Amino acid sequence: MCEVLEPGQYFKVKEPEVGFEExxxxxxxxxxxxxxxxxxxxxxxxxxxxxxxxxxxxxMWGPPNSFATFAEASAKEAGVTLLSAQAKNLVEEExxxxxxxxxxxxxxxxxxxxxxxxILAPRREAESALLPPPPLLxxxxxxxxxxxxxxxxxxxxNVKILVSSSRVxxxxxxxxxxxRVDRKIxxxxxxxxxxxxxxxxxxxxxxxxxxxxxEKLAEATAYHTPSQLFSxxxxxxxxxxKEEKNNFSSVxxxxxxxxxxxxxxxxxxxxxxxYDDIYKEECKxxxxx
Amino acid sequence: xxxxxxxxxxxxxxxxxxxxxxxxxxxxxEPRFSFADIAGYDEVKERFRDIVVTPLKYGEALKKAGIxxxxxxxxxxxxxxGRGHLIEASAKEAGVNYLIIRGRECTAQEEVIHRAFEWAREHKPxxxxxxxxxWLAPRRDANYExxxxxxxxxxxxxxxxxxxxxxxxxxASVAHEEEIFVAASxxxxxxLDQAFTxxxMLGRKIxxxxxxxxxRxxxxxxxxxxxxxxxxxxxEKLAEETEYYVxxxxxxxxxKAKLMAIQxxxxxxxxxxxxxIRYAMKSVKPWLTPAMARDYDRIRAEDCVHKYxx
Numbered sequence: 001m002c003e004v005l006e007p008g009q010y011f012k013v014k015e016p017e018v019g020f021e022e023x024x025x026x027x028x029x030x031x032x033x034x035x036x037x038x039x040x041x042x043x044x045x046x047x048x049x050x051x052x053x054x055x056x057x058x059x060m061w062g063p064p065n066s067f068a069t070f071a072e073a074s075a076k077e078a079g080v081t082l083l084s085a086q087a088k089n090l091v092e093e094e095x096x097x098x099x100x101x102x103x104x105x106x107x108x109x110x111x112x113x114x115x116x117x118x119i120l121a122p123r124r125e126a127e128s129a130l131l132p133p134p135p136l137l138x139x140x141x142x143x144x145x146x147x148x149x150x151x152x153x154x155x156x157x158n159v160k161i162l163v164s165s166s167r168v169x170x171x172x173x174x175x176x177x178x179x180r181v182d183r184k185i186x187x188x189x190x191x192x193x194x195x196x197x198x199x200x201x202x203x204x205x206x207x208x209x210x211x212x213x214x215e216k217l218a219e220a221t222a223y224h225t226p227s228q229l230f231s232x233x234x235x236x237x238x239x240x241x242k243e244e245k246n247n248f249s250s251v252x253x254x255x256x257x258x259x260x261x262x263x264x265x266x267x268x269x270x271x272x273x274x275y276d277d278i279y280k281e282e283c284k285x286x287x288x289x
Numbered sequence: 290x291x292x293x294x295x296x297x298x299x300x301x302x303x304x305x306x307x308x309x310x311x312x313x314x315x316x317x318x319e320p321r322f323s324f325a326d327i328a329g330y331d332e333v334k335e336r337f338r339d340i341v342v343t344p345l346k347y348g349e350a351l352k353k354a355g356i357x358x359x360x361x362x363x364x365x366x367x368x369x370x371g372r373g374h375l376i377e378a379s380a381k382e383a384g385v386n387y388l389i390i391r392g393r394e395c396t397a398q399e400e401v402i403h404r405a406f407e408w409a410r411e412h413k414p415x416x417x418x419x420x421x422x423x424w425l426a427p428r429r430d431a432n433y434e435x436x437x438x439x440x441x442x443x444x445x446x447x448x449x450x451x452x453x454x455x456x457x458x459x460x461a462s463v464a465h466e467e468e469i470f471v472a473a474s475x476x477x478x479x480x481l482d483q484a485f486t487x488x489x490m491l492g493r494k495i496x497x498x499x500x501x502x503x504x505r506x507x508x509x510x511x512x513x514x515x516x517x518x519x520x521x522x523x524x525e526k527l528a529e530e531t532e533y534y535v536x537x538x539x540x541x542x543x544x545k546a547k548l549m550a551i552q553x554x555x556x557x558x559x560x561x562x563x564x565x566i567r568y569a570m571k572s573v574k575p576w577l578t579p580a581m582a583r584d585y586d587r588i589r590a591e592d593c594v595h596k597y598x599x
Binding site: 172 | 391
């Protein structure tokens, strides 16, 4: 193994495990990812033949969501290596960014995923943002390195970049310039159907009481993120076991309600409205293929 | 039919060096497009040849003839009509250095603006492409509302007063320089600080409208060049149906249609059928609404015509 293959503490190189099948709901996001990431990595020659230059860098943005899972699934569908990094780990050691992209080239075809990219490429006037900026922001030098690495990737490298952010209001627009991360996918908050689908899957093994209606639960969790829904069955089961001790037979509606009291929604109507506003007024050219 | 540039051509464009930090905010490019690479818009190209290329290329002759050449130009029109490509092509035709300042990226970074113009002064002759001037220097009462009540395309950040002043200062200082030409692009002329349209600043305007039927046909031919089309595909008919689509929309449409064809592709290669195009049209909708198109026509009609001439 050569030196660049050592990911160290900055990023993970992993064999992707989940595919699109394992992600409930969000079919539109999955379709976009299929078009922008999976097909071009799978059939680069066909794209060349059709004279179609696939997007190289893609931003997923929207309210907090399991962006990393979307990236993992895309890599799995395409059958490529996933290099997954959290921006906050790349900030401290600048050379780790170069290291990440070198490794991606070495392992091509590959997909580079960076989450919370706004930490690595923040707007330089963060005080105008609506929410306070995250405590840790990259130095100008780190931002410059990131842009340089993205610029230097060529089509023949067969490396795609996927980044995610829930704070596009403080994201440096220079990252989204043509030739860098120039395509966007909006990942909306989980709709009722998505939440129902997620609940169906996470509760498939849980013995449910007769008074539990998944539709009702999906309605009550409008402001919960998908990852919060994943922790719901554990919490609810815990509540049931605490109450019924060894007589535990099933998880009833009241246990779910108690659990929901513990798991406070991560989203607020105000937040969702703001995301919606940003999406609506934006020019849509970057969302097209 | 215009030959399409292959993507190796675009990839190969060499970046000239510009130091350190600024290289990520400023773009110094070898111009990639010539007017021949831009489909349609024959009349608009003529305007660019007159107003942008002539002063840079034939400055001497103009001086001999006793004509004061234009000092700069404001290029405005809907997003995605190809304003940037047209400016880049002008730089290529004039054979000068080409510098891009992306306004939306430096709404709070006046040092980038100063550095850019400093670079321009050191590298004459040069065409400075100042993008998104309306983000940097909005009118005080700028109103981005369209007649249907929407505010599509409203900048999410506007330039700070310092940046506004820096841009004004720099443009004023290079206005008398014959070998520096500033082409600023902007989204709406009626939200821009009027100080910039004075003859001593950016004295001329060019409006790049949404494409006409002929333009759309030429653009579609350009983007479908080199890919096999099924017999039932009529680009003429498609051009008729794509009113309100701008160049970027048409590119997305062609890309999406090709993508559909790729997904279907079997042994005998990629063939785009009318069905692919119909499907693509369902997801690629024009961003320009009829109300916005009407507003553009109105703003153009209300604007004084003199600045649009040479």
